[in-house]
Amino acid sequence: MKLTLPPRVSPAQFDAAIKACEGVVGKAWVMASDADRDAYSDIYAPGSEEEWPASAAVAPATVEEIQAVVRLANEHKTPLWPVSRGKNLGYGANAPRMPGSIVLDLGRMQKVHELNTELGYCVIEPGVSFFDLYEYIQREKAPLWMSVPGNAWGSVLGNALDHGMGYTPYGQHAKNLCGMEVVLPDGDLMRTGMGAMEGNHSWHLFPLSFGPDWTQMFTQSNMGVVTKAGLWLQPAPESTLVLTWDIPNEEDIGWVVDTITPLKYGGLIDQNVFIPSWLGKIVLKGQRKDFWDKEGAIPEWRVQELLKEHKLGYWQVQVRFYGDEAVNKAKAEVVKKAFKKHLDVAPHEEWWRQGDPVNQFDPTMGVPSAVALQMGDWVGGRGAHMGFSPVVPATSKHVMGQLKRSRKIIADHDVDFYASFTVGGRFATNINMLMYDRDKPEQVKNMRKLFDALIVDTAEAGYGEYRTHLGWMDPVNATYNFNNGAQRRLNEKVKDAIDPNGILSPGKQGVWPSAYRDMAGKREG
Amino acid sequence: MPPEAAKGGPPPLPPYQMRAELPSGDRQSAGRDGEDLFSNRCGACHLAGGMGTNLLTKQRMAAGEPPENGLLANRKDLTASYVKSVVRNGKMAMPRLTQVDVTNAELDSIAAYLGKAGE
Numbered sequence: 268m269k270l271t272l273p274p275r276v277s278p279a280q281f282d283a284a285i286k287a288c289e290g291v292v293g294k295a296w297v298m299a300s301d302a303d304r305d306a307y308s309d310i311y312a313p314g315s316e317e318e319w320p321a322s323a324a325v326a327p328a329t330v331e332e333i334q335a336v337v338r339l340a341n342e343h344k345t346p347l348w349p350v351s352r353g354k355n356l357g358y359g360a361n362a363p364r365m366p367g368s369i370v371l372d373l374g375r376m377q378k379v380h381e382l383n384t385e386l387g388y389c390v391i392e393p394g395v396s397f398f399d400l401y402e403y404i405q406r407e408k409a410p411l412w413m414s415v416p417g418n419a420w421g422s423v424l425g426n427a428l429d430h431g432m433g434y435t436p437y438g439q440h441a442k443n444l445c446g447m448e449v450v451l452p453d454g455d456l457m458r459t460g461m462g463a464m465e466g467n468h469s470w471h472l473f474p475l476s477f478g479p480d481w482t483q484m485f486t487q488s489n490m491g492v493v494t495k496a497g498l499w500l501q502p503a504p505e506s507t508l509v510l511t512w513d514i515p516n517e518e519d520i521g522w523v524v525d526t527i528t529p530l531k532y533g534g535l536i537d538q539n540v541f542i543p544s545w546l547g548k549i550v551l552k553g554q555r556k557d558f559w560d561k562e563g564a565i566p567e568w569r570v571q572e573l574l575k576e577h578k579l580g581y582w583q584v585q586v587r588f589y590g591d592e593a594v595n596k597a598k599a600e601v602v603k604k605a606f607k608k609h610l611d612v613a614p615h616e617e618w619w620r621q622g623d624p625v626n627q628f629d630p631t632m633g634v635p636s637a638v639a640l641q642m643g644d645w646v647g648g649r650g651a652h653m654g655f656s657p658v659v660p661a662t663s664k665h666v667m668g669q670l671k672r673s674r675k676i677i678a679d680h681d682v683d684f685y686a687s688f689t690v691g692g693r694f695a696t697n698i699n700m701l702m703y704d705r706d707k708p709e710q711v712k713n714m715r716k717l718f719d720a721l722i723v724d725t726a727e728a729g730y731g732e733y734r735t736h737l738g739w740m741d742p743v744n745a746t747y748n749f750n751n752g753a754q755r756r757l758n759e760k761v762k763d764a765i766d767p768n769g770i771l772s773p774g775k776q777g778v779w780p781s782a783y784r785d786m787a788g789k790r791e792g
Numbered sequence: 793m794p795p796e797a798a799k800g801g802p803p804p805l806p807p808y809q810m811r812a813e814l815p816s817g818d819r820q821s822a823g824r825d826g827e828d829l830f831s832n833r834c835g836a837c838h839l840a841g842g843m844g845t846n847l848l849t850k851q852r853m854a855a856g857e858p859p860e861n862g863l864l865a866n867r868k869d870l871t872a873s874y875v876k877s878v879v880r881n882g883k884m885a886m887p888r889l890t891q892v893d894v895t896n897a898e899l900d901s902i903a904a905y906l907g908k909a910g911e
Contacts, residue, residue: 296892298891306888306889307890324892326891360887374893375819396836419836624807626805627808627809637842640885641843641847644885650884
């Protein structure tokens with residue numbers, strides 16, 4: 268990819284910044300060739316990868332190197348785009364929001380500073396992947412479990428900081444963060460929570476501080492670079508029991524959610540309950556052309572045939588219980604009884620006990636896997652996906668309303684419908700996977716129009732996305748519109764106060780520093 | 793035998809595959825162990841049961857080869873230069889890897905290990 272300079276930076280200024288960074292991290296860890304820029308582009312970009320181009324990447328290995336690079340960025344006015352491991356696939360991967368930003372790749376920072384088995388937490392750096400942490404825990408024989416997202420190739424901290432979700436009792440990953448160390452936009456170093464006190468023993472245990480705590484200010488944020496953080500881990504359970512139901516009809520999602528939600532927020536169900544639609548199972552069985560050989564969306568009659576052929580329900584529900592065997596059994600009876608009121612079919616039951624082999628593909632057991640990315644092969648070619656991810660109240664009224672509206676818009680654009688709901692308590696996240704072939708420009712164009720339409724419709728109905736792709740950060744931010752965008756205006760005020768040069772992640776989540784506010788909303792097409 | 797295997801589909805699912813630890817030493821220096829580097833740097837997708845292995849198993853079986861050829865470590869037809877090209881340029885569902893994911897020195901060792909058909 269050709270070089271795109273940061274806004275208002277000359278080639279000579281850029282070269283000076285790059286040379287200065289080489290002096291900090293070493294020449295080998297500053298990557299500024301055309302091939303390097305390709306490697307820091309969005310592999311699933313809906314359109315040209317050159318729409319979100321990085322100018323270079325710098326990979327520090329220590330906090331001191333990060334501080335030095337941040338100070339240089341201020342000096343040379345060359346903005347940085349920090350990524351933990353850059354595997355935020357479907358949301359922009361390791362590419363920056365603002366063209367010409369230098370990616371600050373923290374992938375070399377892979378230390379596990381502490382694994383505490385007595386109180387169940389770890390302290391890790393941003394380059395630690397889910398696979399790294401899982402294997403570290405196994406090698407230490409520590410009685411702790413992680414929570415993992417569907418694609419576990421990425422960073423544990425990066426996923427939590429970007430509000431990622433998993434499917435265990437610790438599935439709301441940002442809530443597991445406790446006590447961070449952060450490099451601020453001027454290069455200063457601070458610690459959140461109890462870490463604000465030198466040598467405090469409760470840094471990674473007490474989730475607040477004395478006075479306002481800034482931990483959440485650094486999630487989905489451009490206010491600082493998180494260099495390490497505490498993360499709570501689940502005590503390894505003595506046993507688990509999973510109940511699996513295939514739920515026959517699309518509209519059944521209403522009673523399923525109404526059954527699960529009170530049990531979840533009432534505390535009987537601990538985990539985040541993931542409810543994928545049938546396409547989530549079929550994508551692992553082959554390619555789209557094996558099941559439907561035409562371009563347009565798979566018609567309803569063919570969907571019904573496929574469900575029969577593959578003995579699938581429209582939805583699948585798995586509820587897993589963790590802990591003492593007798594308690595799991597008792598809890599399962601309550602849930603089975605509640606389901607039986609609506610579905611007179613006994614669930615499939617499967618026990619796991621300490622010492623049994625662990626299914627490597629089951630994210631509800633906290634085992635990392637990248638197998639979910641096989642969905643990239645569904646459409647063939649350079650398959651890609653984007654996730655449309657609104658949050659809704661976890662009741663049938665809201666879930667059915669969202670389902671019907673988004674399903675109609677997706678059908679109007681002639682795209683396959685692949686939705687899931689994850690009940691996290693009083694809310695459910697609704698992930699709509701939109702899969703397309705990047706080499707078919709008409710599919711890409713259609714996908715972008717569809718995404719625009721979904722954001723507008725969903726916001727008008729009173730719901731917002733909790734996460735989105737680089738190209739839609741401004742439109743989604745604009746939907747958070749109370750009192751003329753008061754949240755955005757406050758974020759901008761804080762941003763300008765602590766980052767006057769606007770050098771950290773301009774445009775992240777639609778928050779633009781005044782130095783680059785003229786770049787807001789700029790997107791091709 | 794699971795139903796998938798009975799139909800001539802992919803083999804049964806293996807348990808979690810622990811990757812080798814990252815070999816010690818400077819990541820920019822030549823000469824670290826290619827097999828361990830492959831396991832550590834590529835193992836999230838290319839050990840048994842991994843996403844890359846699953847897709848390649850389907851692809852190899854469609855080409856009339858045994859399912860074992862879905863594992864890159866079992867391939868006899870890969871060249872070192874092809875391995876490097878795919879890692880840096882990506883292929884189908886596989887994204888390009890950065891020099892932080894795999895340094896050039898690490899890629900040389902990995903390509904030498906996988907490139908059983910030569911340079």
